[in-house]
Amino acid sequence: MPGIEGGCLCEAVRYEAARKPTGVTMCHCTYCQRATGAAYMVQPAFAAADFRLIKGDPKRFTHISAGSGMEIQVGFCEACGTKLFQTFERFEGAVGVFSGTLDDPGWLEIQPQNSKHIFLETARSETLIPADTPVFMQHALSKDGQPIAPIILKTPQKAGDLQSVFLRSRGK
Ligand SMILES: [Zn+2]
Numbered sequence: 085m086p087g088i089e090g091g092c093l094c095e096a097v098r099y100e101a102a103r104k105p106t107g108v109t110m111c112h113c114t115y116c117q118r119a120t121g122a123a124y125m126v127q128p129a130f131a132a133a134d135f136r137l138i139k140g141d142p143k144r145f146t147h148i149s150a151g152s153g154m155e156i157q158v159g160f161c162e163a164c165g166t167k168l169f170q171t172f173e174r175f176e177g178a179v180g181v182f183s184g185t186l187d188d189p190g191w192l193e194i195q196p197q198n199s200k201h202i203f204l205e206t207a208r209s210e211t212l213i214p215a216d217t218p219v220f221m222q223h224a225l226s227k228d229g230q231p232i233a234p235i236i237l238k239t240p241q242k243a244g245d246l247q248s249v250f251l252r253s254r255g256k
């Protein structure tokens with residue numbers, strides 16, 4: 085099955101993604117922690133052309149990104165409060181999905197080759213970060229869109245240990 089469906093808790097809003105995501109971002113920023121109510125967001129990104137609503141009419145909440153000052157539009161179910169997806173002024177043409185709303189969690193394959201962990205500087209200290217996967221203390225791109233060199237771990241490490249190594253390397 086190339087595609088997948090997903091939806092909110094009360095099933096008033098349903099969506100479909102036609103094919104696998106272009107990548108998966110595990111984001112540990114404070115926005116993602118608050119938006120998910122969890123330690124971090126697991127966010128597959130789909131091309132907008134591959135994502136469509138098949139039932140219901142989600143409400144939109146506009147969040148202004150603290151980093152870029154640009155808009156993030158969050159789609160959520162008015163009846164049950166589940167957040168389902170978001171679109172970005174900064175990354176036009178991409179739809180990020182709150183992965184917990186996918187009907188089959190096993191459909192989403194997360195490998196070092198298609199994923200990254202970002203905003204490690206605000207991660208919960210006990211969160212285990214996997215080996216071989218690109219890791220970034222903040223964004224993977226600079227504000228003008230240039231790629232930032234990732235950290236690649238040889239063995240899994242706790243986010244708190246990475247944070248202290250990073251702060252030492254900056255002389256703090
Ligand atoms: Zn709902």
Ligand SMILES: [Zn+2]
Nearest residue numbers: 111112113116
């Ligand atoms: Zn985030």
